[in-house]
Amino acid sequence: MPRLLSGRALLGRVVSGRVVSGRARLVLGAVTVVAVIAILVVVRIDGSQSGSSARPVASDLAGRVRDFLAGQREGQPYRDPSAAEWADASAAFARVLSGSSGDFGAFGFSVTEDADTGRRYALYTNGPGDRAWGAILVDLSAPVRLAIEVAHPRTDIDTEWVGLDLFRKVPGSVVLFAGAHRRAGGGAADVAHNEESFFQALSVTLAERAVPQIQVHGFADLNLPDANAVVSTGNDNPNPLATRIATELDTREVTVCRAWARACGRLEGTTNVQGRAAAERGSVFVHVELSNSVRADAARRAVVVEALAAAAQ
Numbered sequence: 657m658p659r660l661l662s663g664r665a666l667l668g669r670v671v672s673g674r675v676v677s678g679r680a681r682l683v684l685g686a687v688t689v690v691a692v693i694a695i696l697v698v699v700r701i702d703g704s705q706s707g708s709s710a711r712p713v714a715s716d717l718a719g720r721v722r723d724f725l726a727g728q729r730e731g732q733p734y735r736d737p738s739a740a741e742w743a744d745a746s747a748a749f750a751r752v753l754s755g756s757s758g759d760f761g762a763f764g765f766s767v768t769e770d771a772d773t774g775r776r777y778a779l780y781t782n783g784p785g786d787r788a789w790g791a792i793l794v795d796l797s798a799p800v801r802l803a804i805e806v807a808h809p810r811t812d813i814d815t816e817w818v819g820l821d822l823f824r825k826v827p828g829s830v831v832l833f834a835g836a837h838r839r840a841g842g843g844a845a846d847v848a849h850n851e852e853s854f855f856q857a858l859s860v861t862l863a864e865r866a867v868p869q870i871q872v873h874g875f876a877d878l879n880l881p882d883a884n885a886v887v888s889t890g891n892d893n894p895n896p897l898a899t900r901i902a903t904e905l906d907t908r909e910v911t912v913c914r915a916w917a918r919a920c921g922r923l924e925g926t927t928n929v930q931g932r933a934a935a936e937r938g939s940v941f942v943h944v945e946l947s948n949s950v951r952a953d954a955a956r957r958a959v960v961v962e963a964l965a966a967a968a969q
Contacts, residue, residue, distance in 0.1 A: 717772045720781075721791070724833070725810055728788075732837060734845040735844075737763075741763065742852075744763075745763060745854055746857050746860065749792070750861055750865070753861070753862070760782075763787060764785065764787050765780045766782075769796070772824060775798075775827060777796055779791060782835060790832060790855055790858075791831075791835065792830065792858070793820075798828035800830050801867065802830070802868055803829070803862045803870070804831045804832070805869055805871040806831065806832065806833045806871075807848040807871055807873065808838050811838050812874035812951075813948070814951040814952065818946070818951070819831050821958070821961045822961050825961060835855075848929065849928070856930065856933070859933060860933050863933050863939035864937055866938075868941075869939070869941045870944060871925075871931075871941070871943050872944050872946065873925075873944065875923050875945050875947060879921050880947070883920065884910050884911045884912075884946070884947045885912045885944065885947065886913045886944070887902045887942065887945075888915030888916065888923075888942075889916070889935075890934075890941060891926065895941075895942070897942050897967060898916075902914050904963035904966045905960065908962065910963065915943075925943030925945075928943055
């Protein structure tokens with residue numbers, strides 16, 4: 657039985673000038689084309705043609721967010737920013753909120769600009785190290801009018817996708833993703849309870865500029881079995897955005913516990929430092945807890961996102 661040649665071997669015969677006739681020539685031509693395409697694809701992926709060590713990176717926004725969050729782990733390094741770094745971060749973020757470019761390079765951040773759902777965005781992400789301070793996603797198509805906060809990505813499972821999908825539905829939004837696992841740094845990386853974090857510096861800047869904030873969290877179903885969502889402001893006083901969110905969830909048959917009306921299984925966000933800072937400055941803050949059964953179901957997450965987007969319009 658004749659030995660079958662690989663695409664590379666067949667390609668070598670063509671290059672060396674060997675002549676094949678008839679049906680074999682047709683087969684050889686087809687295999688040659690496939691081989692050439694395969695070689696080009698390999699070069700495109702691994703950069704070997706130019707000697708580059710670059711690796712493939714996600715070209716879509718969800719992929720970029722996923723890549724950023726993939727490095728989070730309980731034992732990762734983490735430290736809070738210094739007072740000077742806090743002030744510089746606040747000033748840079750204030751420029752972003754005013755429609756200018758923010759310079760976060762001094763904090764180890766890089767920026768990617770691209771488009772999503774037809775809107776331009778900027779995604780600022782930091783690299784590995786003890787300054788695991790987060791990612792900032794900014795819509796470049798409209799003035800910032802809503803802040804979406806994901807304080808515990810990955811540990812409050814799938815809240816990152818609620819935040820990202822809400823960003824896609826609300827032009828003029830910005831998303832803050834915490835940069836480290838909530839238990840990193842001996843628990844200091846739990847930004848919802850750390851007044852010294854980089855995340856808090858940006859949240860205070862939002863409050864000072866009266867940008868409404870929606871912060872998304874998750875809870876285990878057993879912690880509050882009679883509700884799929886808890887809406888609160890961190891205190892007993894509801895604001896119009898919070899009441900609209902609760903109403904929009906109700907109309908979509910998502911069972912809501914309103915923390916200003918009754919106890920909600922200690923999920924009321926009363927110790928949340930972003931909520932406290934917003935209240936001190938008279939700014940709008942809404943704390944939204946979602947059950948695991950809602951977050952684990954893509955269709956039910958989509959319903960929640962629709963409700964949040966409708967309330968934020």
